[in-house]
Amino acid sequence: MEINDDEKLNKEVNQKGNYDASNIQALEGLEAVRKRPGMYIGSTDTKGLHHLMYEVVDNSIDEHLAGYCTRIETIIHKDNSVTVKDNGRGIPTGMHEKLQKSALEVVMTVLHAGGKFDKDTYKVSGGLHGVGVSCVNALSDYLRAEVHRDGKIFEQEYSKGIPLGPVKTIGDSDKTGTIITYKPDGTIFETLEYKFETLHVRLKELSFLNKGLELSLTDEREVEEDGSFKHKEYLSTGGLAEFVEFLDESRTKLTEKPIHVTGKEENVEVEVALQYNTSFTENILSFVNNINTREGGTHVQGFRRAINRVFKQYGDDNGMFKKLKFEIAGEDFREGLTAIISVKVPEPQFKGQTKGELGNSEVTGIVSRCVSDVIKAYLEENPRDARKIIDKVILAATARHAARKAREMVQRKNVLTGSGLPGKLSDCSSKDPAESEIFLVEGDSAGGTAKQGRDRFFQAILPLRGKILNVEKAMEHKIYENEEIKNMFTALGVSIEEDPEGDRFLNTSKLRYHKIVIMCDADVDGSHITTLILTFFFRFMRELIEKDNIYIAAPPLYLVKKGKEQRYAWNDEERKLAATELAGEGKEDSVHFQRYKGLGEMNAEQLWETTMNPATRILRKVTIDDAAECDRVFSMLMGDEVPPRRQFIEENAKYARVDV
Numbered sequence: 001m002e003i004n005d006d007e008k009l010n011k012e013v014n015q016k017g018n019y020d021a022s023n024i025q026a027l028e029g030l031e032a033v034r035k036r037p038g039m040y041i042g043s044t045d046t047k048g049l050h051h052l053m054y055e056v057v058d059n060s061i062d063e064h065l066a067g068y069c070t071r072i073e074t075i076i077h078k079d080n081s082v083t084v085k086d087n088g089r090g091i092p093t094g095m096h097e098k099l100q101k102s103a104l105e106v107v108m109t110v111l112h113a114g115g116k117f118d119k120d121t122y123k124v125s126g127g128l129h130g131v132g133v134s135c136v137n138a139l140s141d142y143l144r145a146e147v148h149r150d151g152k153i154f155e156q157e158y159s160k161g162i163p164l165g166p167v168k169t170i171g172d173s174d175k176t177g178t179i180i181t182y183k184p185d186g187t188i189f190e191t192l193e194y195k196f197e198t199l200h201v202r203l204k205e206l207s208f209l210n211k212g213l214e215l216s217l218t219d220e221r222e223v224e225e226d227g228s229f230k231h232k233e234y235l236s237t238g239g240l241a242e243f244v245e246f247l248d249e250s251r252t253k254l255t256e257k258p259i260h261v262t263g264k265e266e267n268v269e270v271e272v273a274l275q276y277n278t279s280f281t282e283n284i285l286s287f288v289n290n291i292n293t294r295e296g297g298t299h300v301q302g303f304r305r306a307i308n309r310v311f312k313q314y315g316d317d318n319g320m321f322k323k324l325k326f327e328i329a330g331e332d333f334r335e336g337l338t339a340i341i342s343v344k345v346p347e348p349q350f351k352g353q354t355k356g357e358l359g360n361s362e363v364t365g366i367v368s369r370c371v372s373d374v375i376k377a378y379l380e381e382n383p384r385d386a387r388k389i390i391d392k393v394i395l396a397a398t399a400r401h402a403a404r405k406a407r408e409m410v411q412r413k414n415v416l417t418g419s420g421l422p423g424k425l426s427d428c429s430s431k432d433p434a435e436s437e438i439f440l441v442e443g444d445s446a447g448g449t450a451k452q453g454r455d456r457f458f459q460a461i462l463p464l465r466g467k468i469l470n471v472e473k474a475m476e477h478k479i480y481e482n483e484e485i486k487n488m489f490t491a492l493g494v495s496i497e498e499d500p501e502g503d504r505f506l507n508t509s510k511l512r513y514h515k516i517v518i519m520c521d522a523d524v525d526g527s528h529i530t531t532l533i534l535t536f537f538f539r540f541m542r543e544l545i546e547k548d549n550i551y552i553a554a555p556p557l558y559l560v561k562k563g564k565e566q567r568y569a570w571n572d573e574e575r576k577l578a579a580t581e582l583a584g585e586g587k588e589d590s591v592h593f594q595r596y597k598g599l600g601e602m603n604a605e606q607l608w609e610t611t612m613n614p615a616t617r618i619l620r621k622v623t624i625d626d627a628a629e630c631d632r633v634f635s636m637l638m639g640d641e642v643p644p645r646r647q648f649i650e651e652n653a654k655y656a657r658v659d660v
């Protein structure tokens with residue numbers, strides 16, 4: 001596909017087509033991005049910062065999708081600047097006659113110019129991606145673009161999106177590709193620190209979503225023992241099937257291999273992989289044009305429809321549901337199911353609160369047909385697997401029935417005992433959920449201190465005894481019989497209910513506190529308990545995480561004292577700083593350190609001051625930043641396949657906490 005740069009530019013980039021007008025247009029565009037960065041990249045926090053890199057990588061991936069790029073290398077430099085290098089065709093550099101500037105400059109400085117060149121690839125119109133590399137440029141203190149193309153190396157540099165000079169030819173090259181290095185603008189972003197783990201997760205995901213594409217990540221801030229930089233390579237030959245195997249690596253599989261669906265209809269490409277495991281949880285991830293659709297949408301609907309119909313039909317045809325005395329619900333077909341749904345849609349429409357839901361109605365039928373055809377054939381060809389899956393569906397329906405009974409029992413009892421609130425709950429006096437908080441505190445003794453230290457007007461305390469049930473392993477009806485879990489449901493005022501189809505949902509309309517704070521010791525045991533409680537929320541009250549209701553308290557690690565003066569410190573750096581502040585440079589021997597091991601070592605006043613008082617405390621908001629990774633970590637830490645868990649714990653021992 002040969003594209004004539006100049007012609008395209010003439011037609012699509014600038015209709016007025018004169019030099020001054022185009023410069024003004026470019027400047028106005030960049031100005032708009034810098035004035036309202038959130039409109040273009042979502043936010044200016046760590047999420048937005050990482051978004052910049054995804055935007056550049058997405059451009060390289062578009063080159064891959066167009067069939068021209070096989071490798072994308074990314075580097076985090078020491079100063080937190082980032083390089084993204086690909087071996088695609090290279091951004092066009094031809095001179096535009098009327099604009100009197102290089103196509104490269106247009107792509108880098110004119111809003112939305114990049115995407116207009118190439119209509120064959122799938123661009124995202126409604127999501128946050130696809131805003132164009134010019135946005136990254138506008139939000140960068142410095143950016144350098146290097147293009148290898150037509151036997152030459154071209155270069156242009158920019159500051160805050162404005163060229164520092166013309167495009168220069170700086171040498172010869174026998175390769176093609178684009179190298180972009182940028183340093184995000186510190187006056188726009190709240191943080192400039194790239195997180196290796198976040199980029200690692202995204203690049204790994206991208207490698208599964210784009211099989212055959214090589215990706216790499218180098219972190220020049222971290223030097224390994226042999227003197228080399230921290231480095232990872234990503235390449236998936238199995239695509240989504242491999243993704244499913246990766247997610248379920250610590251689970252016991254029901255069938256040997258995932259079912260892999262690929263298909264295309266009306267320019268919509270469909271790829272799906274699914275596999276059942278012996279767990280009780282549903283794990284469905286969905287993507288549109290490589291972007292995670294957290295809230296699902298029409299592609300997920302199509303998938304569910306296919307699963308429900310095909311398995312129901314197969315079970316009925318073979319008389320497998322004869323003995324069941326109650327209806328099978330849609331969710332029974334999804335228990336223990338891990339699936340990835342990826343569609344490529346030319347003009348996706350996004351809906352929902354966070355624009356994370358696909359709206360194109362034609363996609364439902366397309367996905368449903370593709371998936372149905374493949375699964376039907378699979379069941380006919382693999383009757384033993386079919387039997388295992390249907391047995392599992394029947395078990396799920398039976399368990400759901402038992403759980404419903406257990407739930408009804410619990411709810412009935414609550415009505416009988418008056419208010420229904422747990423005896424252990426020290427409630428707050430406010431009845432307004434928006435201003436109320438509940439602290440879930442590990443152990444009765446810390447619970448007692450918290451009860452004394454709190455502001456009883458808006459802060460409630462629920463002590464949880466010992467380690468709450470491991471929900472990854474327990475049977476569901478047992479979960480509702482567990483005292484601590486029952487207490488959490490009733491104290492929070494949420495309940496699990498069923499819709500007319502029999503599918504369960506979380507009713508949060510009577511949620512009693514908008515802030516739910518997990519408060520555990522700052523040691524290994526405490527972090528384990530935090531993980532257990534989070535697992536519970538992740539599995540049973542995921543919506544509360546999604547709605548930003550769940551927080552983790554951060555008690556200080558040290559008390560630094562000199563005479564009557566004292567400071568709290570949350571890490572070693574702060575501890576040193578506090579010591580210097582109290583005693584002066586280098587005179588730290590007169591300072592006394594106390595390492596807090598547990599909440600119990602603080603008195604009520606200290607606990608209030610450091611951990612509970614909204615004016616001084618630190619709360620970590622729990623987000624499902626990457627549901628896939630989160631789920632994988634939980635199942636690995638809690639699940640039944642021991643080797644990966646051991647490996648994970650060994651690899652991550654130095655962190656000794658799970659960041660969610």
Ligand code: 0RA
Pocket residue numbers: 001002003056059060063086088089090091092107114117118133178
């Ligand atoms: C516009 C048109 C073409 C490619 C690109 C932009 C392009 C952009 C980026 C950003 C990072 N890497 C990139 N690689 C390519 C098509 C060029 C042609 O027809 O030769």
